[in-house]
Ligand SMILES: [Zn+2]
């Protein structure tokens with residue numbers, strides 16, 4: 351079976367490593383991959399202010415042409431050894447659907463493959479990046495009054511991302527649909543939110559989306575499972591949803607992360 355990684359960051363990531371594309375690709379070839387999608391964090395929509403301390407969640411839009419040009423060169427350089435696809439991980443930011451569609455309309459022709467992810471939540475008039483750090487998550491609990499309320503709001507927002515109209519270049523794959531569990535060992539929810547997750551899977555199935563089966567959570571000390579976990583993946587597959595492994599590597603060493611604990 352073809353070994354694929356559909357979610358990889360790059361030296362264009364403002365919060366990742368400076369490992370070169372060649373290091374990522376050589377590591378993937380050594381691990382017997384036949385196809386990679388590089389999915390750098392797209393620039394955040396115009397008008398949205400990044401709440402992370404260094405405002406480094408997405409790449410600058412000025413870098414986008416060079417990013418795609420670099421990927422075109424790499425496709426050519428490596429075409430005998432591995433297939434490389436040009437992608438982006440696009441944020442779904444509630445209320446910025448038009449700006450996100452505008453971005454996708456500007457650049458979508460250059461995309462082979464892409465992911466739509468929720469990292470930012472809007473609540474009580476404040477924005478927060480839910481996977482940034484345990485400290486930020488703890489502050490969010492103060493604002494939301496409970497971890498459960500963050501989970502509920504997160505799943506609601508993921509569902510909205512699936513339903514959103516982002517135009518013809520909207521990504522076909524939904525990113526790490528249980529990312530809210532990144533700090534679950536520190537801040538667990540009181541219920542598994544099965545009903546909410548089921549609604550997400552049904553919406554994804556009926557609209558033909560794929561799921562990012564993301565290995566990063568496996569190695570996160572406060573998470574310890576893939577995004578989403580195995581039982582959700584099994585349910586998704588029963589509904590006919592395609593699941594695509596994503597390392598979510600932010601360094602070359604991260605290629606392949608989590609796979610040992612996943613059902614691929
Ligand atoms: Zn990142």
Ligand SMILES: [Zn+2]
Pocket residue numbers: 439467469525526
């Ligand atoms: Zn992500």
